[in-house]
Amino acid sequence: MTEHYHHADLPRRLRTVTRAVVEEEGSAAVTIARIARECGVSVAAPYRHFAGKEALLGAVAADGFDALREALTAADGATPTERLVAAGVAYVDFATTHPHLFELMFRAERRERQSAAGPPALEALATLVNDVPLRVPTDVAVRTTWGLAHGLAMLRIGGMLTFTREDTAERLRAELTALVEGIAPDR
């Protein structure tokens, strides 16, 4: 049959295998040769489905933004403020759970692709901000919230902020709440 020639949904397998390598060893470990090898296919085969290495990594990054959006929309809480804080915690948790994927998603070199992929993920955050009573313009609140969550996430996966295992969520909650209470009209 076609067992060694046609491979079932190679594009999908390439993305899956690449994502696994990224998550385990980081995007620097991704090599077209290696991915092809692990898919049991020739080095030239991936080029039928992706323009090159960067395009393949771009597809994996896009999958990452989908996963992030899902994690953010799943965040819940009793009040609007608590829901916003929960989303912030989910944001940082996502980065902590998938550090290499997260870094790939926000690599500055992929500017163009990202400015398209980012906003959808941001929408969940913007929606939550809208429900919180504000004393600053909405866009300032959105940027500030996203900025803080993103900065804490980045510094953390970079090893610049060290959290002990126990107080992670609580500490995060305190930091995010400090911000929200600064934004809200009455503390």
Next chain:
Amino acid sequence: MTEHYHHADLPRRLRTVTRAVVEEEGSAAVTIARIARECGVSVAAPYRHFAGKEALLGAVAADGFDALREALTAADGATPTERLVAAGVAYVDFATTHPHLFELMFRAERRERQSAAGPPALEALATLVNDVPLRVPTDVAVRTTWGLAHGLAMLRIGGMLTFTREDTAERLRAELTALVEGIAPDR
């Protein structure tokens, strides 16, 4: 003489040339072969002074942290709060002015080296926070301030936050002030 053999302070020249390539084209464009070529030296020569490519990039990143620290300590203002906000603006300005260098400095892969280089740069921020009257623990305030500045910087150089040319500093000031006023005991 020794014109084509000994080169004046090769280690220094390697760092300088590497930093220039990083700033102009990003760290992905750095190649031992290219750096050696631009220094007029054989491909093997850099290995006498740096363990490898990562070590060379690490030295450039360390230089970057020095520059960042200087930019932060130069920030000034009339009140403690204004000084802190000015440092935050300086932080984001540094990232905007040296996007590729900044990204290299905070690459997650270089974890170990950074957790040593980061804190000194952070100290300037921590000192400024100490002068501001707080209603939250100092370490929470430091992390929150650094986190917000870092997140805005990262999102901005990644093209996720777009600032028009005019309102940059003012907008930043508004965002940082919103945070500080949330931290301070009386607004």
Next chain:
DNA sequence: ACCTGAACACCGTTCAAGT
């Protein structure tokens, strides 16, 4: 001590040729 030249294994990408 510092540098060169040559070598090795590896990678990204292309392309004619196969099915």
Next chain:
DNA sequence: ACCTGAACACCGTTCAAGT
């Protein structure tokens, strides 16, 4: 249409040999 095999230019790193 999808894949292979072979090729090209390039890179990181090492090492014996030169001064």
